[in-house]
Amino acid sequence: MFKAVFLFELRFWLRSRLLYSLLLTTTAIMFLSMATEIIRFRAADGGQIRNSPYTIQFCYQFITSFGFLIFASFPIAAASRDHTYQMSEIIFTTSVSRLSWLLGRFAAAGFTALIPLGGISIGIMSGSIMPWNDPSQFVAISWPAHLLGLTAIAVPNVLFIATIAFVISLRVPKDVFVYITLATLWFSIDLGSDLLRHRDHTFLAAMLDPFGSVAVSHQTRYWTAAEYRADYFTLTGYLLWNRLFWSLFSAVILTLGCRRFRFTLRSSRLSTTTVGSSPAYDLIPAARADTAVPVFPSRTRQFLKLTAFEFRSAVCGPLFIILSGFVLQTLAFPLFQHEPGYGQQSLPVTSAIVTVIGDRCRFPALTFIIVAAGMLVHRERDCRIHEIISTLPHPDWLFGCGRLLAMTLAVAAMLTTAAIMGVASQLVRGFTQLQPEVYIVSLLGVELLQCFVLAVLIFTIQIFTPGKVHGYLLAFSIQMISTYISERLANRSGVISILHQQYPIYSDFYGFAPYASGMIAFSTWSLLLCAVLCLLISLLWQRGNDTGLLARLREARHRLRGRTAVAAAVTCGTTLIYGVWLHTTVSNYWDPHNLPADTAANYETRFRTRFENSPQPRITDLRYEVDLYPQQRSVRIRSSQTLQNKDTAPQADILVNLPAGLQHSVRIEQANLLLDLPALRAQVWRIEPPLLPGDSIRMDCTSSYEAPALELQLEFRNLVQNGLTLTDFSPDIGYQPDRELQDGQERGKRGLPEPRPLPSLNPKSLTDRKNHRSSADSDLVTMETVVSTESDQVAIAPGRLLRSWKQQNRQYFHYRLDPPTLKAPMVLSARLKVARDVCDGITTEVWYHPEHEWNVPSMMHGLHSALRYGIQNFGPYQFDFARVVEFPRYYDWLAAVAFPGTMPYSESGGFITDIRSPGAFEKAFFIVAHEVAHQWWAYQVIGADMEGSKLLSETLAEYTAMMVMEREFGPEMVRRHLAVALQSYLAGRGRETRAEHPLSRVRPDQNYLSYYKGSLVMYHLRHLIGEEKINVALRRLLKKFAGKGPPYPVSTDLIDELKAETPAEYHAILDDLFNHIILFSNKITSCSIRQLAPGRQQITLQIECRKLESDEKGTEREVPFEQAIEIGAFTAAGDHRKYGEALYRKMHQLKSGTNTVVFETAEIPDNVAVDPFFMLIDRNIADNVITPSVDR
Structure with missing residues (x-):
């Protein structure tokens, strides 16, 4: 009987268009990833070898992990088909056995789900042999990688997916709730695995992950680039245990699910009322001929009642409850849990909390919108009451707009719940600076607006499709395509730049101020587009039996008359006019002749041959006058540079490189402008007569920038109302290799040779040693800066503050930097407080935001400690001042940077790091010490x-x-x-x-x-x-x-x-x-303890030692060695320590192969280790430590 059911079901699925669509889609994706640039699977090797064995296996894992809902559709349909088509009564009365029926269906559905995965290998192998491919990016077919990818990754993953989906579908009548349950289960498991992995419970994390990604990551975590290109992961270690566990788990779940299923009619315990699934008959009053009701108040009451009803149905429905519970579950750990780690956890400031909430709510909100939109648009038709509802007296826009608003309010309720949880976490962790306005703007402003726009788009898509499943697929496809387009074309089209606004970065320095005009403009544009789409939804809303798109388009023409036509004309006209105005006003326009890659290539083509080896004057002295206008986000800079010929021959032509984004006016003594190329930010000047060796001339440059009134994409994130920072704002002299195009493929398209490597290490090459890494146009320079800013701000620049004064309601500051040092111009203006002290005659300062005083003592401690250590051990400190200055979190990747005597430190880099717990890593202290060290190791x-x-x-x-x-x-x-x-x-x-x-x-x-x-x-x-x-x-x-x-x-x-x-x-x-590139593999294979006498324990270790030498591509070979390596014995660890008290620490001479080490301790150790504090680079330090066994 099983065979008959299996073959029948298999024949059924082999006739399914969905199966072949998925197979074709998988094949096409893999083919495009191999043969084109449209899709790239960039594995850990950076994607240099497209069909590497690791990439093949990675593709199997990626597609089965993230496409699990697609593969689950086969077992879900197999389990619920009888209930869906009301065939249960007939099937349950036949003589077919329960197990044969269930297992036959399951096996056929599971086997069918595996068929589309064959497209992975088909697409990879076919795409790899295309004649236009670059042979250097491909290797020979690795059959073991394909076989292992299918058997070790795909089969267990699909078995798990099919089992869970099939068993749940046997118990739950609604397919949508099966999908939601699967998604929630997947994310919960992923979250739990991630938390365990971050707590160093790697084995548990690997076992908890049903798709094997953690186990694979553990096996390949320290692979070299050569291994990623040539090797494939094997079914060993964590991965083997993971596959066995989840295969056994799937078998057990399937057995239990089949045993508990009964061939009897089932009544759903889950309410069939979903998101507004019960039509609101009472919301639409019956028409009465004897009563004249004003139209607008009646329609308004209808709209408000319908919206309220749909909102209550949404928030009380299983979909919202499941997703909201998932949000709260995923927020619990990052918001409430505090662990002293490596300085990675910040204080619960509102900006950090809001960032976490936004990241964790985005996917559940998207899921709710996509699923709920399909259910709401097609609800009456699914319930087969569309003919009744269509005859009721209500306007065409009522249901569409009311349900759309209700769905948006439900998302707002989800975000509000998350915000309340965020506030609670702040209070629980003892933080009272709550900043409710940040929650409102970030979550109920920016995030909610994005959700509303998305909801309107999904609603519109569902309107155009005959069923919600088609709408889901179309919405998913459009989302993927739009993501791809936005990533690749965001800066190449004015229209694209209007449709994609820069996400605002909140800072306690400036709030949202720099983004305000862009946010308002973009919000207005988005709402106008949504109004047009809402109009379209109203015109195409299904009423009656005409579900075809053409029929509804014809009906829309009849609906578009009277006041509806006037409203449509006004809406569309306003949107068009505003869009044209915005497109012509916004500053982020596209210049097709001035793309960054083209600019870099043109710069190299025009100037490399002429100026690369042409001696240029060197900058010896800098004078700056900088006027900052933070509220207007504008600056004016007047710079004067002294240029000296330090070569042995006269110099005539000078290449001047101008900073990006500023307007410049340059004048050079005794020189004429030969060439001015604003698009390349370059000018060529000729000195007449040529500058003789040892002579100097002066170059003056006036630069300015005024922020446009409207920016959707901020050109300068660092020009803000409070915390304005400028660096590298003066012209550079001579050819700048850093401006060359670095991407090898882009260079090839433009006929350029391979990127020029950095000069090789050669101590005898005086030519390459004439320039330092920081700048190619200067050696050591003197620098003087006069900065003016607004009256309530302080301006800071490198150098000793000579004086400050107030003039015409502006603050002026005069800084001088001596002795001469590297060219490093910088100015900062902000409203700051200062903590001052003196350390060995050096004035130390920490300038900080008035509300960020938490880690200032730690920073001052680090400043003093580093200065004392450097002076005592290296030599004199150059200056009589040392200051740390906080600047806003423009870029989260930038923690701190060192300038001469002045060290800007990011708001998010250490000022809000949580170091309150005992044992927390002193990140603020460490980074300050690092930047102070640069005053010797960079500036001296x-x-x-x-x-x-x-x-x-x-x-x-x-x-x-x-x-x-x-x-x-x-x-x-x-x-x-x-x-x-x-x-x-x-x-x-x-x-x-x-x-x-x-x-x-x-x-x-x-x-x-x-x-x-x-x-x-x-x-x-x-x-x-x-x-x-x-x-x-x-x-x-x-x-x-x-x-x-x-x-x-x-x-x-x-x-x-x-x-x-x-x-x-x-x-x-x-x-x-x-x-050399040297690695070790030291492993304690056995450890035994024999008690010689009370207080004397003899410990015997067997240690396997290997020394590996790697070439630059990562290929390793074993080399013999004999070297002293530390052996240690310790008591149990505690208080965030790796080991407890040291019972024994001594160097032992070890060599390649097996070593026996014998030593004695006073008591029995809890841990014995070789190289206990990882002085040697060992890829598996876990086997360096062992818990000894006691011989009795």
Whole structure:
């Protein structure tokens, strides 16, 4: 009987158009991802090899994970078909057995759900052989990757999806609630897995994830780029256990579901009343011939009653309750849970709370809108009462507009509930600065408006479709297409720029002020478009039996008359006029001849050959007069630069590069303008007569910017009413390689060669050592800045404040920077408070927003500690001032930056970081110490413009910050930093798209090397030779290069100084640390304890050791080694510590292969570890630690 049912069902599904549509769609997506640029699956290797084995498996996992609702449609339909078509009475009276009937249907539906997945392999293999493909982006077909992707990923995933969907459908009569339950279950599992993973419960997180993504991530987390391009993940470790567990779980659930199902008629316990599913007959009064009722009041009452009824039905319906519960569930952890981590959790300020709420509510709100819109538009027809409702006396717009408003109010109720939860979390966590206006504007303003616009669009789509399922598919497709278009064409069309407003970034400095005009304009435009669509909804609303689109279009012509026609003309005309005005007024217009890629290519084409190797005058002195008008978001800058010929030959032609976005007027002494190209922001001047060696001339430049009255996309986010910041606002001299087009494919389209690499590390190349990394047009400069701003603000610039005064209701500040240092112009204007102190004769200041005083003591502590450490261990501090200045959160990725003596620190980078709990990582302290360290490692010693320059700046700044933190908080705090550094370095290797360099040759874009590997290397070296010897080497480096011009130092200068302080037996290790890519694999295979006597425990370890050397592409080979490695034994951990008290710590000589280590302790340890504090770079530190077993 099972075979008969299975074959019957399979034949049924093989006739389904949905099956072949999904197969064709999957094949097309995969084909396009291989053969075109329309779709790209960028795996961890950056997408360089399109059909890599990992990418193949990733595609199987991605499609089965995020397309689970599509694959669930087959078992859902199989389980509910009898109930839907009212065939249950007939089927239940036949002689077919229950298990045969259920299992046959399930097996056929599950097998059918697997068929579309064949399109993944078909599309990948067919797309990979297209003749226009770049052969360098493809490898040979990896059959094991296809086989494992199908069997290890797709089959268990589809089995789980089909089982859950089938069993739920057997119990729940409504398909929509099955889909909602599946979506909620999926997100709940994903949330729980994510929370466990962030709490370092990786195994539990991997087991909780039914799709295996966490297990795959764990297996590949430290893969190199070479492994991502050539290897595939295997069915081992966490992934094997995950697949076995969820396959067994699916079998158990299917067995229980089938056993509990009865071949009897079922009555639904779930109310069939959904979102407004009971028609409101009493809301439409019957017509009475003897009563004259004013039309407008009657229609208004109808509209309000219908809206109120639909709103009550929505918020009391299962759809809203399930999704709202999901929102509250997902908000519970991020809002209420506080864990002292690596400085990542912020204080519960309203801006942070609102951001979390917006992110967590967006998907549930979207789901509610899409599902509810289909149910509301097609409700009467689904209930087969459309003919009755159509005869009732109500206007055509009543049901559409009333239900649309009710649905929007329901979303507002969901957002309000989330906002109340946000306020509660603030109060529970002891935070009382609630800022209700931020909740209102962000959630009930910006978010709700977006939801309303989306609701109108979805309603309109449903109006045009014959059924809600078709509307769901069309809405999903349009959403995907619009996302794709907005990502790729957002800056290429004036229309697109009008349709896509920049999301406002709230700051306590300026609120929403910079975005206000754009928000109002965009909201008006959106509401007008919605009015037009609402008019269309009213005209096409289905009444009667004419459901065809053409019939309803003909009916719409009859409806469009009288007052309706006047309203339509006024609405459409107003929208058209406003749209034209907005398109011509908005500043974000599209210039098809001035795209960023074209500008970069044209710059390189016109000037590289002529000026790349042409000596240019060097800037030696800078004078600025800056007038800031924060309320108008405008600036005026007058700069004067002294240019000196430091070459041995006369110089005639000068290339001047102008800052973007400003209007400029340039004048150069004894020079004539030869070429002015505003589109390229470049001018060519000729000095007559040529500038002789040693001579100087002056260049004056007046620059200005006035923000337009209306901006939908802010051109300068940093020009704000409070917290205005300007950097890099003066012209640069000479050819600027950083302005070249970097994208290799875009260069190829324009006939340009491969991107020019940074000059290779070559200590003997004096040509490459004549420029430092910070700027190619200057060495050390003197700088003076006079800044004026509004009377209630303070202006800050690098340098000592000479004087300040008030004139014509404006504040003036005069700063001078000496001794000479790097060219780094910056001005900031804001309403700030200041905390002042003195440290070793240096005036220290922390300027901060008046409401952000929480972490100011920690920052002042970090400022003083870093200054004292630097002065004591490196040498004199250049200035007699050191200041930290808070600036708004324009960009969340920018935490802090160092200028000479002045260190701007982002509002979101540390001022609102929550460090109240004991054991919390002192992030504010650490970042301040890092930026103070740059006053030595950047502004006194700056690397030459070649590979390895960031070793002399970022790596040494990280080392300094670690030493300062260890001195103030102990080694445990630094070890937490090193744990994060190890994970970040190993993960960064897999994301490398070009080549991983040794630390001595680090590129400027390799932060995972300069910051994270640099931290590990310097701490390891400190562990070997001691902090004092490293600092002696650094003092010599400073003495040799500080305050001097070219030739600038390179990484080998530092390594040579360190080598001079390193004992000979560690020279090989020093070479490995800086000049090679070395990894270790140390594993304790066994640990036994034998009690020799009371208070004497003998511990025997078996340790497997391997040393791996990697090339720049990530290919590794094992090399023999013999090296001293630390062995430790510890008591149980506690108080946020990795280990407890150390019972034993000693270096042991270990070599490749199996090592036996025997030592004694006074008591039985809870943990024994090899390299316990990860001095060595080990990809699996979990097996470095073991809990010993006691021999009795």
